[in-house]
Amino acid sequence: MSTDIPSMLSPRPSVQWFTPGRIGIYVFLISAALFFLLPLYVMGVTSIKPMVEIREGNIFQFPLAMTFEPWAQAWSSACTGLQCNGISVGFINSVQILLPSLVLSIFLGSINGYALAFWKVRWGHWAFSVLMLGAFIPYQVMMYPLVRMFAWADIFQSITNIVLVHTIFGMPIMTLLFKNYYGGLPPELFKAARIDGGGFWRIYFQLMVPMSLPIFVVATIMQTTGIWNDFILGLIFAGREHYPMTVQLNNIINSTQGEKIYNVNMAATLLTSLVPLAVYFVSGRWFVRGIAAGAVKG
């Protein structure tokens, strides 16, 4: 399709614009973008409409009387019970819960995946199978025994508790992610490192970690989203003083018997999603081609 001869001197083959192929690519990407954007547009537009327009009007309609009040309210003055301080209340808690859980769950997942992919630990594969089975169990089913166990260990309802819970529930997927990734790497790499005299930890830190940056990025994206958006685990295991932002969000959105203030609800939802979104945006730098490929050649 492309007729230019790749130059060995330039870092990447040059691209001809405006061939039917290129146009087709952009048509597809833009159509997909519209599919993904449409509901977001509705959320955004609803979050800046006054309630009167929401009740009477069309969901796609651009607001006639635009207002950013709902955003201000969602952040700092929406009622989440007796307190009317919006979702800002739980922000620090969410961060306090997110950071240690991220580090622990991803670190353990990568160690597990690395050990399972390259080292002979027979019981490890049985444990992994149980872990994969466990991934299919909804959290709430396992809640009662976990509550009793943590109460017995005297850490029920604390930051430690919720961090451990996130690690427990994140372990299956994180282990799978890294195990598959390391398993997909050329085995010569590891062989060579062993011949060079590397031990378990040295190979991990000096060879595997630098080579698996893309998958660390994917893991961060998944865990940040999952932990930041989690509600039920935070509600049960974090304790009232450490409720994450999602508890206030739930109080704003899911009030059973009041009028649904849709604009504040949407604003609150969008505000909450800003943190994972920031992570996605920043993570873009590491989606660079050639990190793994480069390591093969080097």
Next chain:
Amino acid sequence: MKLPTRRPAWSAHAALIPMGTTVLVAYIAGILWTVRISFTSSKMLPKSDWVGLKQYEVLFASDRWATDMVNVALFGVTFITGAMVLGFLLAVFIDQKVRFEGVFRTLYLFSYSLSFVATGVIWQWMFNPTLGIQQSLRSWGWENARFDWITSQDMAIYCVVIAVLWHSAGLVMAILLAGLRGVDEEIAKAAQIEGIPRWRYYLSIVLPQMGASLGTCLVLLAVAVIKVFDAVVAMTNGGPGDATDVPTKFIMDNLFERQNIGLASAASTTMLITVLIIIAPLMYARSRSEKNA
């Protein structure tokens, strides 16, 4: 592909202790507890009596449970196929050295940053015939436009598929893109020189090399299918009737609102056994091929 070491690697064993502990104390204990409760008459609080298979009898006699299993199967097949295809296409097209790659990538991932609850609510509005797309099409002149799938017993489940697809396709794209980028660029150049068309190159050369990331995506999507709950509740609450009811909702309803943890545990155990039956042969085949490699 696994390199067998001649002597036991104690560091490896030690490093896996957290995983072993978690499996034992959380997962095995949790599974055993659930199975035990499924043999009791527990309602709101756990009881330690024994009623044999009574909960399972109630479960399998339940018309709702039968519908749930059908629904989750339909949902699963459609959703997994759709997400893999869409995710793969997005990853491939984005990989074509497009301008604004970062913008497109973040755009497709944005929906993943939202909770399932938000996803369910927004798509409920979009699909509602008097509020959403149908209404808008009609008000813009298309008098007889019909898009009321969500009110139909047969089609409502596909509305849920679309909503969850919208939510998660971005993640599939991200994982496949990472896998795609692990494929040696030299091969692409060689293929170009040989004159192999791009689509052929992707299908016959790249795809087979992406086994790891494809496998990861499949498992993630399967887990999402079995656990799908928040999106269903926020979007249709299992309705209309039980057209979009799913096993996890059956379990949750009985675990909390209906105060029947005996029945919920029987349902959970049944789901677990079903999953085991489906993935056990696959995992066995996988570990065989790993041993032989």
Next chain:
Amino acid sequence: MNTFSKPLLTALLVGVGLCSDAFAQKAEVIHWWTSGGESAAIKQFADAYNKAGGQWVDNAIAGGDNARAAALNRIAGGNPPTAAQFNTSKQYHELIEAGLLSDLDNVAAKGNWDQWMPTPIKNVIKVKGRYYAVPVNIHSFAWFWYSKAVLNKAGVAEPKTEAEFWTALDKIKASGQVAFAQSGTMGYERGTFSAVLLHMGGRDLYNSIYEKRDVNAIKSPAFKTVLEKFKKLHAYTDAGMPTRTWNDTTALLVTDRAGFQIVGDWAKGEFINANKVAGKDFGCFQGWGPKAPYMVSGDVFVLPKSSNKDVIKAQELLASVVTSPAAQVAFNNKKGAIPIRPDVEASSMDICAQAGVAALKDPARQTPDPSMLVPPDVFGAVGDVITKFWNTDMKPEDAQNRLVAALVSK
């Protein structure tokens, strides 16, 4: 306030707070009243409790299931709250049986609950002769609401009999408007069904179905007629009904886009928030005639058992404060519900609430909500049948058989 006095004031308040901490009865209350209106209501209780020397610690969690799950797990984890909200129903009876709740006989005796507590409520809070829960309000599901504008446009007045109701529906439909607004969630489909059973089937049939769970009653022709009437309402609904929430449905009445809705008195908040006035913009009635049955439900606080003397004192103070006349009126006015005590001043309430209070004065009209008669899993099973019957072309006989399976022999 200048920067100097603020720290000083804070220190002073902290000091006072620390001091009063030692004397104030701390009460942590888990509940699900999180919306603006509901928070204004619970604030009345919190203020009254604080004024009486207590210290209210609020733990609001939206969603009944979430709040109850949180409360249960706290109890299971050995760290129970001082009080937890449940519905006036059988939801907490297993906690009583397991000995996990404090009994309130002291407070009940002092407050003479035996004398004035409505019977349907007493029956679910008094178990084996002891009181185990504090009722805080009376709600009612089986209210009929209507938009005056829609009815006027169709040339219809408020129906005074069941026959007039059906005629009104026809006339509104003929005038090109949506006659009956229904929410597509199962709980509200079931609620409409129970209201139809009560007001069109009659109190006796209702009791034999939900209270006695009598096979013959379920299979009777009279009940079949009720099912047919329930299904008949479907023809008057609009296309947007499936999956629509109850608030979006009431919004149709508020914006004069639909005629009638059957929903609980918590819908009043939707009208009030849009500045609509009862009697002028919208109307309400519960059944027809002066002897129409009045469905009773509501909320209670349960008090997890504790051996800690301070906790017990806090619980007793809480129970007596929330059942006091002043607190009852203040709370229920904001809540849109009705006080549990009959001896309160009704003139400050809107006409719908006043009608409710009047109806409650007659014990013969007091009818327990279904969730007060059947355990939660039976109630759920009934809902599964009803929602399928409402949404598919299931025959009434088939529904009757399935309801037998759901209701009987459990």
